[in-house]
Amino acid sequence: MAIGLFVECFINGLQMGMLIVLMACGLVLVLGITKIFNFAHGEFYMFGAYITFYFSYSLFKFNYGISLFFSALGAGLLGWLSYLAVFQRIRGSLLLCAAATIGMSMAFRQGALLGFGTTEKGMPSVFPGLINIAGYTFPREKIVAIALGLLALLLLFYVLKMTKVGKAMRAVSLDAETASLQGVNVNWIYGLTVAAGCALAGVAGGIMAPILAVTPHMGHRSLLLVLIVLLVGGLESLLGAILAGIGIGMVMSFGFQFFGGISEMIVFIIIGLFLISKPGGILGRVVEV
Amino acid sequence: MSLKSNEGRSKQIALCLLLIILILIVAPLTGLVKQYHLHLLIMAGVNTILAISFLMLIAVGRITIGAAAFWGIGAYTSALVVTNLHISYWLALPMAGILTGIIALPVGAIILRTPGMAFVVLTMVVNMVFVETIGHVELLGGWVGLIDIPRPDPIPIPFFGTLKFGGKIPYYYLMLFLLTLTVVVFCALYQSRIGRAWRAIKLNERLAQTLGINVWKYRLLAFVVGSIFAGLIGSFFAHYFQSLEPKQFTVFKSVYIQIYGILGGLDFYIAGGAIGSVIMTFLPELLRGIAEYEPIFSGILLIMLVVFFPGGIMSLAHAGFVAENVALIIKTLKTLPLLNNLRKKG
Numbered sequence: 117m118a119i120g121l122f123v124e125c126f127i128n129g130l131q132m133g134m135l136i137v138l139m140a141c142g143l144v145l146v147l148g149i150t151k152i153f154n155f156a157h158g159e160f161y162m163f164g165a166y167i168t169f170y171f172s173y174s175l176f177k178f179n180y181g182i183s184l185f186f187s188a189l190g191a192g193l194l195g196w197l198s199y200l201a202v203f204q205r206i207r208g209s210l211l212l213c214a215a216a217t218i219g220m221s222m223a224f225r226q227g228a229l230l231g232f233g234t235t236e237k238g239m240p241s242v243f244p245g246l247i248n249i250a251g252y253t254f255p256r257e258k259i260v261a262i263a264l265g266l267l268a269l270l271l272l273f274y275v276l277k278m279t280k281v282g283k284a285m286r287a288v289s290l291d292a293e294t295a296s297l298q299g300v301n302v303n304w305i306y307g308l309t310v311a312a313g314c315a316l317a318g319v320a321g322g323i324m325a326p327i328l329a330v331t332p333h334m335g336h337r338s339l340l341l342v343l344i345v346l347l348v349g350g351l352e353s354l355l356g357a358i359l360a361g362i363g364i365g366m367v368m369s370f371g372f373q374f375f376g377g378i379s380e381m382i383v384f385i386i387i388g389l390f391l392i393s394k395p396g397g398i399l400g401r402v403v404e405v
Numbered sequence: 406m407s408l409k410s411n412e413g414r415s416k417q418i419a420l421c422l423l424l425i426i427l428i429l430i431v432a433p434l435t436g437l438v439k440q441y442h443l444h445l446l447i448m449a450g451v452n453t454i455l456a457i458s459f460l461m462l463i464a465v466g467r468i469t470i471g472a473a474a475f476w477g478i479g480a481y482t483s484a485l486v487v488t489n490l491h492i493s494y495w496l497a498l499p500m501a502g503i504l505t506g507i508i509a510l511p512v513g514a515i516i517l518r519t520p521g522m523a524f525v526v527l528t529m530v531v532n533m534v535f536v537e538t539i540g541h542v543e544l545l546g547g548w549v550g551l552i553d554i555p556r557p558d559p560i561p562i563p564f565f566g567t568l569k570f571g572g573k574i575p576y577y578y579l580m581l582f583l584l585t586l587t588v589v590v591f592c593a594l595y596q597s598r599i600g601r602a603w604r605a606i607k608l609n610e611r612l613a614q615t616l617g618i619n620v621w622k623y624r625l626l627a628f629v630v631g632s633i634f635a636g637l638i639g640s641f642f643a644h645y646f647q648s649l650e651p652k653q654f655t656v657f658k659s660v661y662i663q664i665y666g667i668l669g670g671l672d673f674y675i676a677g678g679a680i681g682s683v684i685m686t687f688l689p690e691l692l693r694g695i696a697e698y699e700p701i702f703s704g705i706l707l708i709m710l711v712v713f714f715p716g717g718i719m720s721l722a723h724a725g726f727v728a729e730n731v732a733l734i735i736k737t738l739k740t741l742p743l744l745n746n747l748r749k750k751g
Contacts, residue, residue: 388516
C-alpha cells in the first residue's frame, strides 16, 4: 500500500514538525523581541519533558493536561530566573550570548544527568489505541500531539496579536526606547518574553514525553534541528519558522523512510547549499548581529 | 614619552617570553617533571594551538563552535594515511595540515557568506556532520574508532643522534616545536598587512569594505589558516594518543576550546589562548575526585566569565592596569589627610 505508507510518513512528519515548530517559535520569539540567542533552549524542552514524566506518571499520577500546565510553568519559571541571572546582562551581543548560553546548556544537561539519572525514562502512552480517519488508521497519540501543538501555537498567536501584553511585546521588538516612553516596562516585557519562549519549549517537552524516551540529552539533540529550521525560516519570522519546521519535519520523515540514517546528513548539506543562495532564509531578511 | 615606555615594556615582555620558553625547554631534562605532568603539559600545548586557531576567527569578528571538526579531520587523515598506506609520519604530518586546509577552503567559502548568527550555527552543523560521518562510515573507524595508531618513526637529528618516540619527552619537544611554529606564523600574520586588514574588519566590517578590503576573502584566509594548524596538531594528537574515536571531536570539545579563549581573554590572540588553555587543562585534573560535576563547574565558570569578567585573565595583566590602580590608590591616600582636616574643622 503505497498510499498508506505515504500517509503514515505524512503524519510522522507532521508530528515531528510540530515539535520542532514549537521549539523554534519559542526561540524566534525570544530572539525577535529581546535579541537573545538561546543555545540552552533545548534544555528547557528536556526540563519540560521530565516534569511531565514525573508529574503524570512516576511521582504523582496527575492528569496529563495538568502536568502539561506544570511543564509550561516550570520551564517558564526557570527561563525567567535565567533571564534575571544571566540573559539580562548579555542582551544584544552574539558572542556573549553564544558563550553564556552554551555554558548554561552544559551545566543544565550535566545537572539533569546527575539529578534524574542516565537511564532513558519512558512513560506509557496517555492516549493509546488507534483512530480511524477517512479509511486510514493512525495512532491516537500522534494525532493528539499534533492537536496540542496546534493549540499551543494558536494560544501564542492569540497572546501576541490580540492582547495588550502582546501589543507591548511587539512594540518593544520594534523600538524598546519608544515603547518605554509609552509606559511599557521594557525589562518586565523582556523577562516575560523569555519565560514565554521557555514555556513553549517546556510544553513541547511535555507533549513529546509519552512519545519519545526522556533522556538528559534529548534537548541537545533536537536543538540542532531547531537551529536549522531557524536559519531556513528566517531568524525573526514566526511564520517562516512554522513553514520551515513543518517542511523539515516532512523531509526528515520521508527521508528516513527511504534513505535510512544517512538522510539527516543529506538534509544538512542541502540546507547548507540553500543558505548560500538565500542567507536570510525563506521569509527573513539578513540580520546582522 | 609613551613610545619610550612602550619600547621598554615590549623589551620586558620579550625577556619574560624568552624566560618562559627556556624553562619549557629545560624543564623535562632536569627530571623534576613527572610523566603525568608532562602529559598534562603536552595536552595544554595541544589545547593552546586549538585555542589560538579559534581566536584567529575571533580576530576577524566571527565565532566558531566547530573548531574540533578540523582538529578531527587532521587527526583522522594522519592516522588513516599512516595505518593504511604505511608512509612515514613525517610525510603524514604536513599532509594532514594541507588536507585540512583543502577541506576547510570550500566549507569556509560556503559558510562565511552567511551573517554572524547563521555562521555560528553552521559551524556547529559542520562539526556534527563530521562526527556523524566518521561514526557511520566503517572505513573511517565507525563509532568504535581507530586503535593502534603507530608512534612517529625515529628521526635522525644532526649533532644529536636518532630521536626515538618511546617516552613522553620526544612528544613534548615535538609539541613545543609545533607550538613555536604556530605562534611564529600567527604572530607574523597578525603583524603583517593581512593582520591590519583583519583588525579593520573586526572594528567595523562596513568601513573596512569601503576601504577596499574584501571582507569575505580575508575571513576565508583566517578560517583556512586556523584550520590548517588545527589539522597539524590533530595529526600530532592522533599519534600521541594512539587511538581515536568520534566522541573526542564533538561540539563539546569545540565549546571547551571557546572556554579556553574566553578565559584567557578574547582580545589577546596568542597569550590569551595559551593562558586559558593551560588553566583549563590543569584545573579539571584537580577536580578529578568529582569528575561528574566537572561540566557543571565548567558551564558555570563560562557563564560567570561572560557575565562578570568578559575581558578574560589577560585583561588583568594589561600593562596599564597596575599603573592605573597604583595611581588611583595614591590619589585616594592623598585625599585622606584632607578629609581628616575637614572632619576636624566640622
